[in-house]
């Protein structure tokens with residue numbers, strides 16, 4: 001029991017240390033390679049989504065309230081982007097290069113996150129201080145925010 005806790009603590013330390021140098025680069029950088037129709041227009045789809053407009057939903061004092069920003073604009077360096085690419089996919093400085101990006105395993109090793117339901121629940125879960133909380137259904141919500149490349 002104690003041993004496994006130690007192991008978890010070590011792994012946590014290692015993973016934070018490994019990604020500590022990763023910094024946020026902003027969605028405009030992702031756009032350079034992820035906006036062509038052939039690849040699925042991820043930037044366009046995202047910019048038309050509610051995630052991209054999440055900061056605008058906060059009015060008055062809420063727009064600078066850390067309790068709201070932690071979900072509506074979690075990447076403070078790119079606050080205006082709301083819930084941006086890197087809020088879900090992880091800070092991009094280390095995985096953004098074309099050679100790394102072309103290799104899915106390398107990208108993950110450099111900090112790319114391919115999110116699943118549990119990652120959505122960090123913000124869409126219950127009792128987390130969201131005054132407009134709604135029921136979250138992964139299938140319907142992920143269909144609404146989908147931005148996959150067209151099938152070849």
Ligand code: HEC
Nearest residue numbers: 025029030032033039085086089092096097098101102104
């Ligand atoms: C220099 C070009 C380039 C930049 C910049 C770039 N990517 Fe990529 N990305 C690629 C390429 C190439 C692939 C491989 C798949 C493909 O051809 O579309 C890829 C794949 C991905 C994948 C799918 C990986 C998988 O395993 O399925 C995700 C997610 C992704 N990129 C997110 C991002 C995000 C987020 C950013 C910005 C922080 C970003 N990319 C910046 C070129 C780039």
Ligand code: HEC
Nearest residue numbers: 050054057071072074083087115119120123141142144145
């Ligand atoms: C960093 C926090 C955060 C994460 C992570 C997150 N979301 Fe969201 N999501 C939001 C916020 C905030 C809104 C509301 C934006 C607004 O309208 O102001 C939202 C809205 C949405 C909406 C629009 C709902 C509607 O009423 O039209 C969909 C769909 C959605 N999210 C899907 C997802 C899915 C699927 C995931 C996981 C892959 C996810 N979200 C992860 C914060 C997040």
Ligand code: HEC
Nearest residue numbers: 057062067068071072122123124128129130131132133134
């Ligand atoms: C735990 C994450 C979280 C926190 C904290 C949070 N929100 Fe949200 N907020 C969301 C999500 C997720 C949605 C989208 C809910 C849905 O449509 O399913 C949302 C939706 C909203 C909406 C509705 C947007 C629309 O047009 O549909 C408003 C307004 C809002 N939040 C305001 C706030 C305010 C004000 C605060 C701070 C007091 C706050 N939120 C804190 C996650 C959060």
Ligand code: HEC
Nearest residue numbers: 027030034042043046051083084085088114115147148149
């Ligand atoms: C709310 C979280 C969220 C945001 C914001 C987000 N993504 Fe994603 N992204 C996902 C999820 C979830 C998947 C699908 C994972 C899977 O295959 O099930 C995905 C998949 C992808 C893929 C792989 C597409 C494919 O064909 O498999 C790329 C590329 C990508 N995202 C790029 C981006 C870029 C670029 C942005 C910003 C313009 C962005 N994403 C914003 C959650 C997000």
